[in-house]
Amino acid sequence: xxxxxxxxxAFFSLAHLCPGVRAQQSPNxxxxxxxxxxxxPEPEDxxxxxxxxxxxxxxxxxxxxDGAKRFCYFDANGNQSPTxxxxxxxxxxxxxxxxxxxxxxxxxxxxQNHHHATAAGKNSDxxxxxxxxxxxxxxxxxxxxxxxxxxxxxxLRTSIQPGAPPFQYKFRIPENEPPGLYWYHPxxxxxxxxxxxxxxxxxxxxEGIERANKEVAGLPERVLIIRDQDLLNPxxxxxxxxxxxxxxxxxxxxxxxNTGTGFGKPAKDLSINFVPVxxxxxxxxxxxxxxxxxxxxxxxxxxxxxxxNLAVLYKHAPQQLGVVALDGVPLNTNGxxxxxxxxxxxxxxxxxxxxxxxxxxxPAGVSGLLVTRTVDTGLGGENDPNRMLxxxxxxxxxxxxxxxxxxxxLPLPPPTQPxxxxxxxxxxxxxYFSETLLDPNDPNSATTFYLTVDGQTPKxxxxxxxxxxxxxxxxxxxxxxxxxxxxxxxxFHIHQLHFMLVAWDGVAINEPFLxxxxxxxxxxxxxxxxxxxxxxxxxxxxNTIGTFVYHCHLLExxxxxxxxxxxxxxxxxxxxxxxxxxxxxxxxxxxxxxxEN
Ligand SMILES: [Cu+2]
Numbered sequence: 001x002x003x004x005x006x007x008x009x010a011f012f013s014l015a016h017l018c019p020g021v022r023a024q025q026s027p028n029x030x031x032x033x034x035x036x037x038x039x040x041p042e043p044e045d046x047x048x049x050x051x052x053x054x055x056x057x058x059x060x061x062x063x064x065x066d067g068a069k070r071f072c073y074f075d076a077n078g079n080q081s082p083t084x085x086x087x088x089x090x091x092x093x094x095x096x097x098x099x100x101x102x103x104x105x106x107x108x109x110x111x112q113n114h115h116h117a118t119a120a121g122k123n124s125d126x127x128x129x130x131x132x133x134x135x136x137x138x139x140x141x142x143x144x145x146x147x148x149x150x151x152x153x154x155x156l157r158t159s160i161q162p163g164a165p166p167f168q169y170k171f172r173i174p175e176n177e178p179p180g181l182y183w184y185h186p187x188x189x190x191x192x193x194x195x196x197x198x199x200x201x202x203x204x205x206x207e208g209i210e211r212a213n214k215e216v217a218g219l220p221e222r223v224l225i226i227r228d229q230d231l232l233n234p235x236x237x238x239x240x241x242x243x244x245x246x247x248x249x250x251x252x253x254x255x256x257x258n259t260g261t262g263f264g265k266p267a268k269d270l271s272i273n274f275v276p277v278x279x280x281x282x283x284x285x286x287x288x289x290x291x292x293x294x295x296x297x298x299x300x301x302x303x304x305x306x307x308x309n310l311a312v313l314y315k316h317a318p319q320q321l322g323v324v325a326l327d328g329v330p331l332n333t334n335g336x337x338x339x340x341x342x343x344x345x346x347x348x349x350x351x352x353x354x355x356x357x358x359x360x361x362x363p364a365g366v367s368g369l370l371v372t373r374t375v376d377t378g379l380g381g382e383n384d385p386n387r388m389l390x391x392x393x394x395x396x397x398x399x400x401x402x403x404x405x406x407x408x409x410l411p412l413p414p415p416t417q418p419x420x421x422x423x424x425x426x427x428x429x430x431x432y433f434s435e436t437l438l439d440p441n442d443p444n445s446a447t448t449f450y451l452t453v454d455g456q457t458p459k460x461x462x463x464x465x466x467x468x469x470x471x472x473x474x475x476x477x478x479x480x481x482x483x484x485x486x487x488x489x490x491x492f493h494i495h496q497l498h499f500m501l502v503a504w505d506g507v508a509i510n511e512p513f514l515x516x517x518x519x520x521x522x523x524x525x526x527x528x529x530x531x532x533x534x535x536x537x538x539x540x541x542x543n544t545i546g547t548f549v550y551h552c553h554l555l556e557x558x559x560x561x562x563x564x565x566x567x568x569x570x571x572x573x574x575x576x577x578x579x580x581x582x583x584x585x586x587x588x589x590x591x592x593x594x595x596e597n
Contacts, residue, residue, distance in 0.1 A: 031072035071198030193555035218407035262374035267382035289361030322358035368392035378522030381488035460561020
């Protein structure tokens with residue numbers, strides 16, 4: 001990466017060790033955030049006791065003096081975005097209080113585009129509420145296989161209004177939930193991006209990963225949450241140390257367009273555990289480790305739209321990172337690969353994705369860097385350039401991370417179901433991502449986003465419709481081919497279950513592990529066919545019964561309609577039919593049909 005080395009020169013000449021100023025503000029009136037260049041803090045850990053984790057969480061919002069809109073979760077002690085730690089079988093009781101205000105909507109200079117449904121409070125049942133606004137909220141527990149019902153993991157009808165009494169989420173972690181990194185975030189259609197971009201997200205860890213893979217037993221663990229946010233310095237030119245890139249352009253979403261060079265203005269700034277790393281100089285946050293210490297890093301990409309391609313560099317050389325789990329599931333869950341570790345020197349993580357890996361600290365006297373390398377998001381995509389995230393400094397007296405994995409764990413019981421990769425799918429479906437311009441002749445006109453079952457009429461997701469686009473049956477395993485007919489990268493995600501990638505662009509691949517979020521490569525004019533992924537979808541768990549969504553995890557695409565509805569019916573129900581009676585939500589839907597097969 002010779003060109004990337006050039007970009008790093010900027011870092012060595014920066015003075016960035018100013019203390020956190022905003023952190024001194026009262027949590028009642030702001031979302032305090034650390035200053036650039038400060039040490040990467042650890043999120044507070046909230047651990048279950050005697051099989052129960054009780055959490056009181058309040059969501060608040062705040063407009064910074066520069067107009068930046070923050071959304072933040074506080075626990076009862078004022079900690080922001082605490083990490084929820086539970087073991088399989090534990091009960092989570094989470095009371096969510098909505099303290100959002102509409103001050104954001106009237107703030108001077110606000111350009112937020114609202115498509116309000118109805119006035120707040122019109123419908124007071126939070127389990128069946130059609131109010132979707134910037135101040136409505138709910139929670140999605142990304143990756144968990146818990147039922148998509150109210151008070152558990154429903155995002156379709158659950159909407160909590162400001163000032164409503166605390167809303168209780170209450171569910172048991174399944175005994176067979178794989179140990180790993182999951183996360184929570186709001187999922188109000190049309191407003192997910194604003195809330196997540198504002199910082200509304202946190203980690204949820206299912207304990208016991210050392211029971212799945214003893215290579216991580218006894219390692220100190222570090223939770224790193226990478227979020228994106230609007231640019232702190234949107235009008236600044238790129239750093240002088242960067243090569244000159246083509247003229248600055250804006251893509252269809254109004255974000256900085258992909259330059260295809262690895263440089264130039266990013267679409268969004270990034271932060272690491274809320275320490276911002278702003279464009280154009282990317283002053284890195286700071287991580288200390290003992291020299292050559294092995295640690296277990298659990299990284300969540302909680303960005304609204306930014307892809308990551310993580311690397312750890314010592315003296316500019318990428319280091320080997322030992323991947324143990326992806327998207328909350330250990331890589332060896334197939335039961336056949338022992339204490340398997342996949343050694344990689346860079347790790348792509350789409351928005352919503354997680355990667356958990358072993359990293360060895362730099363030798364004494366060597367300073368390292370955690371960076372994200374550029375991601376080519378396609379002609380229509382955003383600019384995700386090379387940039388630093390944190391320095392990694394070796395020091396004998398470096399403080400240990402707060403949490404250390406058990407050193408002599410009891411191994412997890414073997415899986416009780418056949419490995420997904422060995423199950424023959426009962427059917428294959430094809431879906432595709434596409435985009436259209438309001439005015440096909442005007443590249444600057446508004447974009448509509450679609451995720452369509454092949455053969456149906458493309459339509460943006462309609463939250464008022466209860467009509468499933470797909471009806472599946474619990475107990476089945478299906479193959480889904482997801483095509484990308486647009487010129488930008490998308491990230492496919494489905495609630496309630498994991499899947500296995502079985503083919504990339506039509507070529508079978510051997511990746512015997514699970515994911516819940518995956519990139520679908522972009523289309524180029526030179527392609528003979530649309531790029532695709534083939535996914536083996538696992539509907540065997542009874543907790544998948546219900547109605548839930550699949551969508552692009554670039555939240556401006558999801559908010560813009562790139563989402564579909566699936567109903568998973570009980571195994572003993574009548575044969576699945578795509579033409580069964582709809583269950584409309586609060587108003588009838590007459591404008592479009594899903595029955596065109
Ligand atoms: Cu997308």
